[in-house]
Amino acid sequence: MYGKRLRGLALTTAALLTLTLLAVFFWAPNDRTEGFLQKIFYVHVPMAIITLSGFIAGGVLAIQHLRTGESRWDLRSYVAIHISLVFGVGVLVTGSIWAKAAWGHWWVWSEPTLVSFLLVMLLYATYQPLRFAIEDPERQARAASVFAIVAGVFVPICFTIVRLSTAYVHPRTLDNISGNLPGRMQLVFWMAIGSVFLLWLLLWRYEMASKHTSAQLRRLRQLLSEDDEALPPLRRSAAPTVEHAGIAGR
Amino acid sequence: MPELPFHTAGPYVAAAYIVFVALILLYVAIMAGKLSRIERELGELTELAAARRSGRDDVRSEEE
Numbered sequence: 001m002y003g004k005r006l007r008g009l010a011l012t013t014a015a016l017l018t019l020t021l022l023a024v025f026f027w028a029p030n031d032r033t034e035g036f037l038q039k040i041f042y043v044h045v046p047m048a049i050i051t052l053s054g055f056i057a058g059g060v061l062a063i064q065h066l067r068t069g070e071s072r073w074d075l076r077s078y079v080a081i082h083i084s085l086v087f088g089v090g091v092l093v094t095g096s097i098w099a100k101a102a103w104g105h106w107w108v109w110s111e112p113t114l115v116s117f118l119l120v121m122l123l124y125a126t127y128q129p130l131r132f133a134i135e136d137p138e139r140q141a142r143a144a145s146v147f148a149i150v151a152g153v154f155v156p157i158c159f160t161i162v163r164l165s166t167a168y169v170h171p172r173t174l175d176n177i178s179g180n181l182p183g184r185m186q187l188v189f190w191m192a193i194g195s196v197f198l199l200w201l202l203l204w205r206y207e208m209a210s211k212h213t214s215a216q217l218r219r220l221r222q223l224l225s226e227d228d229e230a231l232p233p234l235r236r237s238a239a240p241t242v243e244h245a246g247i248a249g250r
Numbered sequence: 251m252p253e254l255p256f257h258t259a260g261p262y263v264a265a266a267y268i269v270f271v272a273l274i275l276l277y278v279a280i281m282a283g284k285l286s287r288i289e290r291e292l293g294e295l296t297e298l299a300a301a302r303r304s305g306r307d308d309v310r311s312e313e314e
Contacts, residue, residue, distance in 0.1 A: 021267075035253035040266045047270070090273045094266040101254060101262035203277060210284050217291050224298050 006205055013198040020191045028188040037101050042188060044094040046196040047087050048117065052155050054084030054200060055124060059152020062145035074141040075240045077148050079207045081127055083200055088121045112162045120158060123151050131238040141240060211239075 024042045031038030058081040065073035095114060096106045108114060130147055134140040181189065254262075 033253060035259055036256050036263060037254050037259035039263045043266055043270050086273060086277065090270060093269045097262050097266045097269070101259060199274070206281055210281065210288070213288055214284075217288060217295065220295055221291070221298075224295060224302065 006202075006209060009198070009202050009205065013195065013202045016191070016195040016198055020188065020195045023188045023191060028185050029182065031185075034102065037098070040094060040098045040101075042192045043196075044091060044098055046189070046192040047094065048091045049193060050196045050200050051084045051087040051091055052120070052159070053197075054080050054087065055120070055155050056152045058084065059149045059155075062148035062152070065141065065145045066149070071137075071141055071240060074145060075211065076208070077145065078131075078240050079204055079211070081124060081148060083203050083207065085121075085124055085127075086203075087196075087200060088117075088124070091117065092121065112165055113159075116158050116162045120151075120155055123154065127151070128238040132236070135236060137241055144240075 020042070024039055028039075028042070030036055031041075058077045061073050061077035061080055065071070065077060095117070099108055099111075099114070100106045127144065127147060131140050131144050134143055
């Protein structure tokens with residue numbers, strides 16, 4: 001069951017998030033060049049890393065779907081991509097705020113990291129319309145899995161190319177970790193990554209629990225209905241139909 | 251890049267963190283909507299089960 005241990009996970013996430021926010025504002029030192037503005041780093045960069053990791057996780061789960069043929073993997077992949085898209089919107093908005101403060105513009109088209117992230121987001125923005133365009137659930141799941149795998153492979157390739165490319169304006173986060181990010185900043189940064197990851201996981205499990213509960217309700221309605229009474233057909237949706245994904249699948 | 255003074259950088263930092271919190275709250279609101287739909291459906295099913303049970307009891311008492 002996805003609802004199992006959800007309370008513990010929620011409490012742990014809330015505790016770590018609170019601790020991280022306290023550490024960001026009261027313990028981590030201000031950056032020497034950006035000053036207080038650099039505090040945006042602790043929300044923007046972890047969200048970006050978790051978003052991209054979530055997209056890759058969606059691809060890995062989709063591989064499982066194609067390998068096993070079990071639709072529950074498609075549901076897991078769908079929810080992973082769905083949550084990552086929500087986080088991705090947060091990355092774009094917080095990044096724009098940071099850009100405005102640091103560079104005086106909400107968006108800088110010549111900055112490869114920004115543009116490549118936008119490209120990834122636009123790519124994944126087509127995921128739901130793709131699903132919605134295919135009516136047959138089996139075909140929908142297969143096509144979505146192929147998309148998730150190809151796009152999941154594109155994510156690291158895109159960012160490796162950007163890192164290997166020329167003019168760097170954007171701060172190199174991972175270089176900073178191994179290089180000149182001071183001890184306290186580094187610790188708080190890892191705490192921020194941990195708490196954003198827990199938040200992502202919590203929302204993923206919430207969504208999965210919600211979808212399974214809805215499916216079980218539908219099943220219960222079927223059992224309680226008069227003999228052989230057919231249920232109204234499910235509305236066409238981009239989301240995998242959970243009956244199809246199998247509510248027994250955990 | 252010159253360091254921004256606290257009173258200039260502060261609103262930007264606050265805005266970024268408010269966006270983060272707002273996203274979480276938005277998600278909680280969406281989940282609350284889903285929960286209320288599940289609650290409503292469960293209420294309907296409870297009524298359905300109760301109606302079926304009372305129907306069965308009526309048949310049994312008639313047989314007796």
